[in-house]
Amino acid sequence: MSDRRSEDPSGDEPSSSPISDEVWEQFIRDNERSIRDSAPKEPSARARMVTERLKCEGAPPEGWRTGPTGTPKKGRRRKAWAIIGVPVAIAVAVVAMKPSLLPGDPFGSGADSGAGASSSPLPAESTKPTAPPAAADPDVPTLDEPFAGSPALRWADGEAGIVLPKATAVGAVPKDKVELALRQTRKLLVDANLNPKVVAGARPVAALSVLDPKQPGLIDDLNTALRSPSEAHDPLSMFSRFDPAEVRLVGDVIKTRGRITFKKGKFDAVAVHADYTFVYPVVRTDGSTEVTRTIVRRVIDTELPDPVHYNVTSGRLMVVKYDEDAGNSACDVNDGYLHPQFPSQAPSASATPSGPAVDPYDRSRDIGKESGDCGTVSRT
Structure with missing residues (x-):
């Protein structure tokens, strides 16, 4: 040395x-x-990438036996008044005169969309449509025919429209676990969107019962939204609700169309993807007989993590992501209810549309990516 x-x-x-x-x-x-320790540091490219990914996903990486820790990713809600957008209205009129202009098979059925098939029920949706439905006859909805003039006239009634695929094992996830995940997701959709009491403002007890209370923030946020609705905590992001003092359903049918699929997910689980549109015909409670419709589309991703590997509640769903799009509902009200506009009414000055016009029946478009501005709908 x-x-x-x-x-x-x-x-x-x-x-x-x-x-x-x-x-x-x-x-x-x-x-x-x-x-080195005292010098200012610029994050590495990988560190910046990971940080940005976690900001987008809203969840840190999960560890063995710690359970999925992230809150679900909630898309921005987009409400739209029932004001006919002129360019869209023209397009609808052209298609009405010549339906062959529509690309693909907008109904996913291969059926003729002519007059002979105008009232025949559509088969269940199996794949994502490639275009919006063709224009329906320009009929005005009534108390006796609340779906007149709507593409939903051919849709399934209520729960019949939520058709579960045949369950099969996915990787290490057995068939019975896949079946459970599908049934629980269907139960969530049915109670949140089709239960007449929930639609009239009641608490969605069954829907909440399938959600995992161990998922951070979810149940607490939903309870806050139901108890004290606000722009930040809006129950409409998960549940369809109307103010019973303002409107009521016409009849006992809510039209439903969509599809539900599954695949291997994270967390040693099966991942379920649901995409459904619900059409609600309503009338004011002031004695008026004027009927209008509100269209709500929901896209929700759920998983059923393995309780052997994660700190979760067995049989309860973890919500990974959910998006909602409401057509014909006030943009400037955050009281936890959908507020449809009727043809005889004009929107308030504060609800002046600022977003693009959309077709609420168009299931070929993606939702959850819009700016959140108040837009217009081409039809109800």
Whole structure:
């Protein structure tokens, strides 16, 4: 081992105090570390990427036996008044005169869309449509015919429209677990959107019962939204509700169309994807017989994590993501209810449309990506 002697800055003889190589190298390392620790740091490209991904996903990585810890990703809700957008209205009129202009098979059925098929029920939706439904006859909805003039006239009634696919094992997830995930997701959709009491403002007890209370934030947020609705906590993001003092359903039928699929998910689980549109015919409670419709589309992703591997409640759903799009509902009200506009009414000045016109029956478009502005709908 050699000795490193300290240098005297005066130029005299070196000091006789020996400093070993190990001590000297430790001194250098400590000083370098101190400089590094005190210097401003720019995050690495990977660190920035991970941070951005976690911001987008809203969840940190899950660990063994810790359970899925992230809150579900909630899309921005987009409400739209029932004001006919002129360009869209023209397009609808052209299609009405010549339906062959529509690309693909908008109903996913291959059936003729002519007059002979105008009232025949559509088969269940099996794939994503490639275009909006053709224009229906321009009939005005009435108390006796609340779906007159609507593509939903041919849709299924209520729960009959939520058809579950045949369950099969997915990877290590057995068939019975897949069946359970599908049934629980269907129960959530039915109670949240088709239960007459819930639609009239009651608490969605059955829907809440399938959600995992161990998922951070979800149940608490939904309870807050139901108890004290606000822009930040809106129950309409998960549940379809009308103010019973303002409107009521016409009849006992809510039209339903959509599809539900499954695949292997994270968390040793099966992932279920549901995409459904619900059409609600309503009338005011002031004695009026004027009928209008509100159209709500929901896209929800759920998983059923394995309780053997994760700290979750067995048989309860984890909500990964949910998006909602409401056609013909006031944009400027955050009281937890859908507020449809009737043809004889004009929207309030504060609800002046600022977003693009959309067709609420168009199931070929993606939702959850709109700006959130108040837009217009081409038909109800």
